Amino acid sequence: MLIIGIAGGTGSGKTTVVKRIMERLPEGEVAVLSQDSYYRDNSDIPLEERLKINFDHPKAIEFELLIEHIEQLKNGKTVEQPIYSYLTCTRAKETIKVKQRSVIIVEGILVLTSKRLRNLFDIKIFVHTDDDDRLARVIRRDIIERGRTVEKVLYRYDNFVKPMHKQFIEPTMKYADLIVPQGGHNTVAIDVLSSIIEQNL
Numbered sequence: 001m002l003i004i005g006i007a008g009g010t011g012s013g014k015t016t017v018v019k020r021i022m023e024r025l026p027e028g029e030v031a032v033l034s035q036d037s038y039y040r041d042n043s044d045i046p047l048e049e050r051l052k053i054n055f056d057h058p059k060a061i062e063f064e065l066l067i068e069h070i071e072q073l074k075n076g077k078t079v080e081q082p083i084y085s086y087l088t089c090t091r092a093k094e095t096i097k098v099k100q101r102s103v104i105i106v107e108g109i110l111v112l113t114s115k116r117l118r119n120l121f122d123i124k125i126f127v128h129t130d131d132d133d134r135l136a137r138v139i140r141r142d143i144i145e146r147g148r149t150v151e152k153v154l155y156r157y158d159n160f161v162k163p164m165h166k167q168f169i170e171p172t173m174k175y176a177d178l179i180v181p182q183g184g185h186n187t188v189a190i191d192v193l194s195s196i197i198e199q200n201l
Contacts, residue, residue: 001074001100002200003120006107007172008127009165010056011137013183014107017127020184021105024194029201031073031101035108037082038066043090050089056109056164063114066106070120073100086146102201109165112172122200125193126176129183131162 008014022030040062042050053060069079080095112118112126135157142148148156173179180189 001102001104002122002197003070003074003104003106004123004125004197005111005118005121006105006125006127007109007112007169007176008180008183009129009131009134009169010109010161011134011141012127012129013137013185014109014127016184017125017180017190018105018107020187020190021194021197024190025103025197025201029101030103030105031098033066033069033081033098033104033106035061035066035106035111037084037096038062039084039089039091041082041091047088053089054160054164056160056168058110058113058168061108061110063117067114067116067120069098070104070106070117073098073104076100103197109169112175113168118175123193123196124175124177125180126173126178127180127183128173129181 006014006017018032022032038061039055040060042053065082069081072079078097078099081098083092083094083096084090085092106117106121112124118124138157138161139150139153142153142156143150178189178193180186180193184190
């Protein structure tokens, strides 16, 4: 089994990179664990308080469960990946079954911040995109997918996304084996990465 960690700032194009890799690999060979699924359940606090949560801080992630699931997959077990809602800031009762595959991709903005998690990765990747491009993508995504207004998106970006990126996410670039500039638009980097994965299958 090959375990790949893909990090990068919010709106950097990580999801697109994952999709491009999966398009190049045999069907059924790859499973994806998204860090976003492992945000802590906040159903015990009022909705107004939930909406103030700093999702760009490592404390927002239940790394223990994510690590446990990766270890279980390595041992051939099937895991129940949580489903997280950004609209309610809670986990759904339903889960997604993830079975052992030849390649496990773990993607998320903070996946390289945890040393225990990094140690499980055979390949560590950082997707790097200019701040202006990331902001434009965040605005489009949060309005369409997460029901936020432009004002709320910009407030979160200035108060959470940008400072957390500088403090926690950008520094993890030093742990990467491969840095992918321009996200999913960098076909050369994706071709190289896909070739490396195919050689390890």
